[in-house]
Amino acid sequence: xxxxxxxxxxxxxxxxxxxxxxxxxxxxxxxxxxxxxxxxxxxxxxxxxxxxxxxxxxxxxxxxxxxxxxxxxxxxxxxxxxxxxxxxxxxxxxxxxxxxxxxxxxxxxxxxxxxxxxxxxxxxxxxxxxxxxxxxxxxxxxxxxxxxxxxxxxxxxxxxxxxxxxxxxxxx
Numbered sequence: 001x002x003x004x005x006x007x008x009x010x011x012x013x014x015x016x017x018x019x020x021x022x023x024x025x026x027x028x029x030x031x032x033x034x035x036x037x038x039x040x041x042x043x044x045x046x047x048x049x050x051x052x053x054x055x056x057x058x059x060x061x062x063x064x065x066x067x068x069x070x071x072x073x074x075x076x077x078x079x080x081x082x083x084x085x086x087x088x089x090x091x092x093x094x095x096x097x098x099x100x101x102x103x104x105x106x107x108x109x110x111x112x113x114x115x116x117x118x119x120x121x122x123x124x125x126x127x128x129x130x131x132x133x134x135x136x137x138x139x140x141x142x143x144x145x146x147x148x149x150x151x152x153x154x155x156x157x158x159x160x161x162x163x164x165x166x167x168x169x170x171x172x
Contacts, residue, residue: 077126078115082171083148087164094130094168102130110134136160139168146170 040046078096085092093105096115103112113132120126125141125148139150148168153160 078117078128083168084171085150085166085168087152087166093171102132104132108134135163 035041035043035046040049079098081096083094083096085094087106087108090106092109095103097103097112100114100116101112102115104110110133113130113135115128115130118127118129118138125143125145127141128139130137130139134155136153136155137150138153139148141148146169148170149165150168151165152163154163
């Protein structure tokens, strides 16, 4: 008798489960029919008309996008230009020569050095690296191209130490 009771309950559960699946299918089919009636053939077309305050799709697409390539300034941008700045109460002139050479008017920087473009700043100014035997300089040009903020590092054995930050002005 106990076997009959359990099989009856089990059979009753199977019927209820089947009925619930049919009920949910009817509800989903009804929702899709109403959406189709209003001109939305699929869920994606409906979501494109709804403005969510948070849209994760651009963020997700940026995760898989390749990183942007840095924009290197043309070497002719700084080749042949001269800049001045004040360091320790002395005005120093910096000349960008052809073939990535630089020349300083003060012997504290040595006879000269080499420069290379590193990229562009957000203001579309050039970012350059200048290396001399005693110093390393990183300069960022402003958007107008007439000023450059430079950090001057002093070489101290295997490491470099920030010496000072100066503002360079283009010589007309």
